Amino acid sequence: MTSTATPDSEATVTTAPAAGAPTRRHDLLRLATAGSVDDGKSTLVGRLLYDTKSVLADQLDAVERVSKERGLDAADLALLTDGLRAEREQGITIDVAYRYFSTATRSYVLADTPGHVQYTRNMVTGASTAELALILIDARHGVVEQTRRHLAVTGLLGVRHVAVAVNKMDLVDWDQARYDEIVTEFTRHATRFGIEDVVAVPVSALFGDNIVARSDRATWYAGPTLLEHLESVPVGTDPSAQPLRVPVQYVIRPQKDGHRDYRGYAGRLSSGVVRPGDEVVVLPAGARTTVAGIDRARSDGTVEELAVAFAPQSVVLRLTDDIDISRGDLIAAADEPSLTTRSLAGTVAVVNERPVRQRDRVLLRVGTRTVRAIVEDVVDQLDIETMEQRTAPDGLALNAIGRVRIRLAEDVAIDDYRQLRRTGAFLLIDENDGSTLAAGMADAPDRSIGEGI
CATH class of the missing domain: 3.40.50.300 (P-loop containing nucleotide triphosphate hydrolases)
Known part of the structure; x- marks a missing residue:
């Protein structure tokens, strides 16, 4: 070019x-x-x-x-x-x-x-x-x-x-x-x-x-x-160039005879590549284990075992250790894990007529995990006319773009959105009616507030 x-x-x-x-x-x-x-x-x-x-x-x-x-x-x-x-x-x-x-x-x-x-x-x-x-x-x-x-x-x-x-x-x-x-x-x-x-x-x-x-x-x-x-x-994007991320959607435990010992973790690879023998970490708990096998369902209902899987395939991972894993957990590369945190800063675009205000109690969803949260601070708002940041004393209204700090009731695993879009994105949800309030992009933990807008 x-x-x-x-x-x-x-x-x-x-x-x-x-x-x-x-x-x-x-x-x-x-x-x-x-x-x-x-x-x-x-x-x-x-x-x-x-x-x-x-x-x-x-x-x-x-x-x-x-x-x-x-x-x-x-x-x-x-x-x-x-x-x-x-x-x-x-x-x-x-x-x-x-x-x-x-x-x-x-x-x-x-x-x-x-x-x-x-x-x-x-x-x-x-x-x-x-x-x-x-x-x-x-x-x-x-x-x-x-x-x-x-x-x-x-x-x-x-x-x-x-x-x-x-x-x-x-x-x-x-x-x-x-x-x-x-x-x-x-x-x-x-x-x-x-x-x-x-x-x-x-x-x-x-x-x-x-x-x-x-x-x-x-x-x-x-x-x-x-x-x-x-x-x-x-x-x-070359999936091998990105670290592995698999949000767990479902834990599979068949009850039929001959399959009682089977335990698999179903999810879609958001990024990366996985093979049997790879060391992974389960977040937010932080337990480390090894991938024992990778299964994928065929269209005829049978199951095939894969030698390798890559984003965006949907697969079932079998692990060598019996670890407490449930929907909402994240299986990640052991050498490049996501950040586990109870607070985050990010940019949000408000998509609801209800404004996002300081001290609002909300639900935060990242991947398949949903936790209770509170908007600790509305840092600033982007003025589209002047392209400058300004204070948002009344919160962020519909279509506003601004920066927020959020405190969580539980640990979540999240990435810098600029590095990994799928596991760095989050939603703010009204805890009363379940409607989406804002779509968010998480910052890297060392990014200063205001950078990037």
Whole structure:
């Protein structure tokens, strides 16, 4: 891959290999879209689906029929993604919708998230498992407050790659100076949130320019089309490069004759690789033992024994020692265990209309473990407009992003979110009705409060 910097930018804008470059094996990319209201996000996603021939004939017929009823001359491709009746009536996206499409070299799971500020919490859901965030900007309006909010969420959730589609370039006459100005400001904000891999593409979703087919109206642009970049961006993480983490979901103790001595611990590997003979530690108790065997159920109901398992496989681990293990415990690499603690600091994004306030009694869930907790302190809140931290005297309201300290009633095993996303994430839950209050990202124990925002 090659890199080119826009004038005065503080981050690098990377261009992907051109079409026709050698391709890799057929793999999977999870991405989330984000954009402000009327940036054309639904149209862009619809165009992407349409131009990759990922739309069924009956779906296209329905879109063309609705478009004609509205008096439009051509099919409104936004209707391919705004599938709920309420969304179609309002002309906006109001919920996370997952779309699936494939090309010859890659499969995609696309989380289409809303643009309205009141639905920022939905972006947290959509981006939590994404490897790439596709953020739209209206070329007429440039970087706005909601763009900065989406960048904040993207950075805090540890999404490694960002593609920015500067849309509606046809409405600014494909002005290169305007494009460069937007990209420069966008990359400056991206740098503040620790986002280094930024790819920018000038597009017109309405006409399909630079989405799948290259535009002949932006002669000054030599980078990839949007799809070319999605085809080439690196995906996945080598599981062997990460320490083992297996949150225990269920303890298996068959009662049938011949299986009374069997004890296995079922769970999905969040990260890492495990083999029989590996030394592990069970947290939060801290007991050490060795993996005796790895079992996995086949689709026909039989069980096979594995020589190795790796993330994200779901398996049953058998251990050499009889240890008291239950749902909520974490089996981790003995040489790289998680931190066990009764207090933690982290960044939270509030997803509930009930504010998160100091001294609130809540439930904290990390992995499969849920414990009682209290919000010891609301440290600060990110001001999306100024990009600075400020005090939050009334707590953190819906869609707010801020730092908190939490005291727990029991020990939990948790990682630095920046190192291990799945075992470094946590939820704050209302202990009265069970609703989710906030999604959180745990800090490393030695990170200073305020770093990273």
